[in-house]
Amino acid sequence: MAETNTRLGRLGQDAVRLLRPLWPLVAGSSAIGAASGLATAAVLAKVNTAIHAEGGLPENFLPIFLGLVVLGVGGSLVSGLGSSLAGGRINATLNRDLADLILTAPLSRIERLGRHRVLASLNEDAGTLSRVIGLLSGLIIQIGVLTGCLAYLLTLSPPLFAITAIGFGLGSYGEAVLRRRAMVHFRTRRTLVETQQKHYQTLTEGCRELRLNKVRRLRVRNEALAGCIESLRRNAWTTQTLFEFSYLIKKLALFATIAAIIAYKALVGIDNAVLSGFVLVLLYVETPVSYILACLPEIGRAQVAYGRIAEFSADRDMAEPDLLTPAIPPASTGIDTIELRGVSHTFPSVDGGPAFTLGPVDLTLRRGEILFIVGENGSGKTTLIKLILGLYPPQTGTLLLDGVPVTGETRDAYRQHFSAVFFDYTLFDDLVMPAGLGARAGDAYLEKLDLAHKVAIRDGAFSTTDLSAGQRKRLALIQASLEGRPVLVLDEWAAEQDPTFRRLFYADLLPALKREGRTLVVISHDDRYFDAADRVIHLDDGRMTEAPGGVPARAEPSYFGSA
Known part of the structure; x- marks a missing residue:
């Protein structure tokens, strides 16, 4: 219950934040829409009066009737256009906010x-909220x-209104019970x-492996x-049945209310004009009631979608306020030491398995040293x-x-001292280089890493990234090196390279x-090259030990010459 209240509170805050810049447009569209609805109801009242009028149409009936029709139809048009404009802006804000939530969410989350959850939110949840916004005008x-x-x-x-209220109240209660059950199926x-x-994702990312193994391919498909597809079909059928x-x-x-009103007339007696007015209006309100009911499934989906999106900001105590502020070059490009004092990190248990804890770690990195981190997988x-x-x-x-x-x-400013090539790296097309570092530096790297015949740097971007796995990894290293950061972290970079x-x-x-004065942190399994490191630390089940200092790098012919 507490979690639900918290989520509703956040929903209210987010709604206020989204509507505040557009409140004149939203309020105006809502007021005109409400006036249009009231005018439509007044048209029904005028029609009922005209039906039972004696001696022709009531005085001024035609101009009043036409005025109400214009207000009803014109107000509906203006309200729809205004709501569409506001909805488009709110939709754009929602999509930007979702991207910001993903950018600022803690990496661990x-x-x-x-x-797959992130992609589902981008593809599914944003669209669901957008559809609900589109329904608001109507x-x-x-x-x-x-x-x-x-x-x-x-x-x-x-x-008779009391009878109507009781009938509508009982119907609303039954609808609410079924809707609560439908919400469970929405989740x-x-x-x-x-x-x-x-x-x-498995179909696209594992397409090669699936081609090689028919048993696995058919298992994934069948x-x-x-x-999953069948479960979704059954879920959709059950949910739609509940709403039907x-x-x-x-x-x-x-219809039970109409029957009760007719019974009331038979037992108590009421004016025919009153009876026809009630029947006429009750039959007419089937349209707005049907529309409102048709909106309920989308509103239910939107509630679930908002809850999923809110998960990205669940760890608000870990928020970093400067992640989306304009980039400012660090005051100093050099650093002397990075120190971890008693640092630890624990991953909670998964599916009843044991939790994993790294540390506590005491480690100091110094300017210009090469540190190797070695150890078994995991x-x-x-x-x-x-x-x-x-x-x-x-x-x-x-x-x-x-x-x-x-x-x-200060954590985001601290991170700006690092460049990294992760094992599961992402290769971007564009380059982010410090001022004063021209394309020539990139061309030199391309030449040295045997990529100049395949890739060029044009307008601050690589001409292509459509390369082999090893070549892409070399391109990622060039990208990281050209950022000019004082610390470079490389996670098993050599794993996909040939011996040369x-x-x-x-x-x-x-x-x-x-x-060049760079500090280098390298994860490696190449024990024959461990003497290239100044220091080697070994990890075993989260515990760190340090090996004796390394030896200067092997006396091999240099591809780079002196710096």
Whole structure:
């Protein structure tokens, strides 16, 4: 319950934030839409009066009738256009906000949610919220019509209005019960959509492996994906059935109310004009009631979608206020030390398995040194570099830059001292280079890494990234090096290189970067090149030990020359 209240509170805050810049447009469109609805209800009242008038049409009936029609139709048009304009702007803001939430969410949360959850939110949740925004104009108008009709019925006969209110109340209660059950299925559907997204990722990212293994290919198609699609079909059928029955309940309540009014006339007696007015209005309000009911499934989906989007900002205590502020070059391009004092990071248990803890780690990195991090898979190497990079905040202990603790307010500025090529890296088309570093520096790297015949740098971007795995990894290294950051972190960079480029990396590239004053942190399994490091630390099940200092790099022919 507390979580629900918190989520509703955030929903209210977000709604106010979205509407505040547009409140004159939204308020004006809503008022005109409501007036249009009331005018439509007044038209019904005038028609009922004209039907029972004696001696022809009432005085001034025609101009009043035409005026109400113009107000009803014209108001609907103006309200629709205004709501469409406001909805488009709100939709754009929602999409920007969703991108910002993903950009600013803690990395650990993005990793826990999984890529398929993120993609599902981008593809599914944003679209769901946009569709609901598109329904608002019509919803406001129909609510205005319904309100005006009910007000007219109250003026006609309070007793009959009470009967109507009871009938509508019972119908609304039955509809609400079914709608609550439908919401459960909406949440299940959202989980199934995420699972389907994950299976689609398998089809695209694992297409080569699936071509090689028919058993796995058919298992993915006939069991995993087909089962998910069938579950989605059943879920959609069940949900729609619940809403169809809710619509049936409303319709039965409407006709039961009309029957009760006719029975009241037979038992108590009422004026025919009053009776026809009630019947006419009740039959007419079936349209706005149907529209409102048709909006309820989308509103239900929007509630679930908002809850999924809110998960990206769940760890608000880990928020960093400067992530989206304009980039400012660091005051100093050089750093002397990076220190981890008693730093640890724990991953919670998954599916009942044991939790994994790295640390506590005490480690100092110094300017211009080469540090190798080695260890078995799963020993914590990648977690350690994420702590060094500031991608994970320490759960215990302190991270310091030149003796100054790194805080939530300074963490993003701290990260700007690093470039990295991760094992599962992303290669961007464009280059981000410091001022004064021209394309010639990039051309030199391309030449040295044997890519100049395939790639050029034009207008601050690579001409192509459509290369082999090893060539793309070399291009990623060029991209990171050209950023000019004082610390370069490389996660198993040499794993996809042939022996020639592997030797070049350890024997020439690392020493050349060191001579430039760079600090280098390298995850490696190449034990034959460990003597290229100044220091080697070993991780075993989250515990760190340090090996004796390294030896200067092997005396191999240099591809880079002296710095």
